[in-house]
Amino acid sequence: MMEAATLLWIYFYSVLLVTVFLSLYGVYRRPNVLKKIIMLSIFGDAANVLAVLMGFRKNAASPPVYPGQTYTEWSAPNSTQLQQFASAAVDPVPQVLVVTAIVIGLAVLIFLSAAAILLYRHYGTLDVRLIRQKIIEGGVEE
Amino acid sequence: MSSEEALAIIVSLAAAALLAVVAVGQGLVPVASTDLTPLARFYLLNVYNGSSQLWGASPEVITSILWDYRGLDTVYETAVFFLAIIATLTLFRDAKLLPETAGSGRGMTVIVKTVTRITFVTIPIIAASIALHGHLTPGGGFQGGAAFGVAPLLLITAFSLRLAAERGWSKGKLLTVRTAGLLAIGLIAVSTPYIIAALGGKAGIGYVMQNQPKAWAEVGWPYAIAYAGMRVLFSGTLLFLNLAELFAVSAGLALVFTVIAMPTEVLEKGGGVKK
Structure with missing residues (x-):
C-alpha cells in the first residue's frame, strides 16, 4: 500500500504530463x-509548474524568505537560525529559473501574437491548411 | 475530430498517467526529497549571512539571486523582453494611434464597463504593492508590471481603444515612459562608481552593480534610511530597480496591447504616419 503523499505526487505528475501532452497535441494538430x-x-506554463514542483521538499514548505522582516524591522540571523531556515525553506533555484522563463515566455507570446496578426493581414486567414494551399497555388494576389 | 484521433488522445493520456506512476514509483523524478541541492543550500545560507564573503545583503533570497548573484542574467533577460516589444513595434510602425484610427469606440455593455471602472483603479494598487514589496516578499518589478498591464488591456477591451486615444494615449508617450524606466535601471546598476567619483574618490571601494555597502566595499546604496523617527527598509538598489522595472514593463505591455488592438484596416493601410 502506497502512502497518501506518494499518491498525491503521482497525481501531480500525471496532471502535469497530461497537460503537456494535450498542449503538444494542440500545437501539432490544431x-x-x-x-x-x-x-x-x-x-x-506546465513546464514552469513542473520546475517549481521539483523544488518542493518533504516537511519544508516555507517560502525562501527569512521570517520576521517588515518594512522597518530586520535582524541578522545567527548561524543556528540560518541552518534552521535552510532546512525549512523550499529550493529557491527553480523559482528563480521560472521567473526568468516567465519573462522569456511573455516575450515570445508578444512576438507570436504580432506575427499572427501579420499572417492574417497577408493571407486573410489563420488556418494553416488554407495558408499552405494559397502558397502552393502561387502566392497571394497583392 | 475523427474517432481515430480521439482514440489516440485517450491512449496518450493513459500513457502519460502510467508514465507518472512508473516515474514516481521507480524514483526517477524528485518526490519531495528532504535534502537540498548544493547550489540551493549555498544561496539559502549566504544571502542572510553577514559574515560571509558572498553575503547577498537583501532580505529575500529570490530577489537576491535575481539582482545580486545573477544580475547580468536578469539584465539580458529584460533585454530579450524589450527586444520583443521593439520587434512588435517595428512590425506595426505604419499605424499611429489617433482618435480617427482607433476604431469605432463602441465598447462592451454597461455591466462590464461599471466593473471595469472599479477594477481599473484597484489593479494598479495591487501592482504597486507587488512591486514595492519586491525586496521583502516573492514578486517584484516585473510581476508588478505584468499585473499593471492588465489595467490598460481591460480599458481597451471593455471601453475602447478610441477612448484611450481621445484621453491622450499615444505610442510616443508610452515609449517615453518605457525608455525612462529602462534608462533608470541602467543608471542605477552602474551608479556606485559614480557615487564614489561624486564624493571625491576618497570614500572607498564600490563596484558596478553593487547593491549595498559591504565590509570589503564600503560604498553603496544604503540598506535603510531613518527619517523623523521612521525607519524605511529598501535594501540598497533593489526597491529602485523594482520601481523602474514596474514603469518599464507596464508601459511596454500597454504599448503592445495598444498596437495589437488597433483595427485591421488601419494596420493594413497605415494611418497617420507620413511616408
Missing part, C-alpha cells in the same frame, strides 16, 4: 495559428 499560440503558452 490548424488555427491562434490556438497553436495558446497551446504553446499552456505548454510553457
Whole structure:
C-alpha cells in the first residue's frame, strides 16, 4: 500500500504530463495559428509548474524568505537560525529559473501574437491548411 | 475530430498517467526529497549571512539571486523582453494611434464597463504593492508590471481603444515612459562608481552593480534610511530597480496591447504616419 503523499505526487505528475501532452497535441494538430499560440503558452506554463514542483521538499514548505522582516524591522540571523531556515525553506533555484522563463515566455507570446496578426493581414486567414494551399497555388494576389 | 484521433488522445493520456506512476514509483523524478541541492543550500545560507564573503545583503533570497548573484542574467533577460516589444513595434510602425484610427469606440455593455471602472483603479494598487514589496516578499518589478498591464488591456477591451486615444494615449508617450524606466535601471546598476567619483574618490571601494555597502566595499546604496523617527527598509538598489522595472514593463505591455488592438484596416493601410 502506497502512502497518501506518494499518491498525491503521482497525481501531480500525471496532471502535469497530461497537460503537456494535450498542449503538444494542440500545437501539432490544431490548424488555427491562434490556438497553436495558446497551446504553446499552456505548454510553457506546465513546464514552469513542473520546475517549481521539483523544488518542493518533504516537511519544508516555507517560502525562501527569512521570517520576521517588515518594512522597518530586520535582524541578522545567527548561524543556528540560518541552518534552521535552510532546512525549512523550499529550493529557491527553480523559482528563480521560472521567473526568468516567465519573462522569456511573455516575450515570445508578444512576438507570436504580432506575427499572427501579420499572417492574417497577408493571407486573410489563420488556418494553416488554407495558408499552405494559397502558397502552393502561387502566392497571394497583392 | 475523427474517432481515430480521439482514440489516440485517450491512449496518450493513459500513457502519460502510467508514465507518472512508473516515474514516481521507480524514483526517477524528485518526490519531495528532504535534502537540498548544493547550489540551493549555498544561496539559502549566504544571502542572510553577514559574515560571509558572498553575503547577498537583501532580505529575500529570490530577489537576491535575481539582482545580486545573477544580475547580468536578469539584465539580458529584460533585454530579450524589450527586444520583443521593439520587434512588435517595428512590425506595426505604419499605424499611429489617433482618435480617427482607433476604431469605432463602441465598447462592451454597461455591466462590464461599471466593473471595469472599479477594477481599473484597484489593479494598479495591487501592482504597486507587488512591486514595492519586491525586496521583502516573492514578486517584484516585473510581476508588478505584468499585473499593471492588465489595467490598460481591460480599458481597451471593455471601453475602447478610441477612448484611450481621445484621453491622450499615444505610442510616443508610452515609449517615453518605457525608455525612462529602462534608462533608470541602467543608471542605477552602474551608479556606485559614480557615487564614489561624486564624493571625491576618497570614500572607498564600490563596484558596478553593487547593491549595498559591504565590509570589503564600503560604498553603496544604503540598506535603510531613518527619517523623523521612521525607519524605511529598501535594501540598497533593489526597491529602485523594482520601481523602474514596474514603469518599464507596464508601459511596454500597454504599448503592445495598444498596437495589437488597433483595427485591421488601419494596420493594413497605415494611418497617420507620413511616408
